[in-house]
Amino acid sequence: MNVSKYLTTHRIDHELLRHRPAGSARETAELLNTPEEQVAKTVLLRAGDFAWVLAVLPADRRIDLARLARVLGGCQLRLASEEEVEARFDDCETGAVPPFGSHYGATTIVDHSLGRFEEMVFEGNTYRESYRVRFDDFLRMEGPIVTEFTTAPACSHREPFYRAARSA
Secondary structure, eight states, X not given: OOHHHHHHHTTOOOEEEEOSOOSSHHHHHHHHXXXXXXXXXXXXXXXXXXXXXXXXXXXXXXXXXXXXXXXXXXXXXXXXXXXXXXXXXXXXXXXXXXXXXXXXXXXXXXXXXXXXSSEEEEEOSSTXXXXXXXXXXXXXXXXXXXXXXXXXXXXXXXXXOOOOOOOO
């Protein structure tokens, strides 16, 4: 799938954002000078023995697998292996995962916190391209499950660390 053509076919206004190769959604946010909360990362999960789930969440958050398993009815969840990701997303650069589970035979589930902004940014077919779309357009096009399944990391590398001075 060519992401740009896919969006155009579904009549989704989008902006193609070309940038240096990014190794993570956080790095993409930095390269594009965009808040991490607005940049989506995608994680392929195996649910039980047969189902695939594509989790879409803000770059600054982490999946709570136990919470997500409860949302999905208590099934066993595990991260997909690199080989499984490569096989499922064989039309993308190795490791690049666009947020369209419906196109790749997976159920798409989006963390509600991604909707804090009117627009979202996500990875395309390569590490050098991202797309900006309206969040509501993405929801309308993809029809994902929207729920809460993430936690904020305990400490962000961008947040300053302070040690309180002891009083004498």
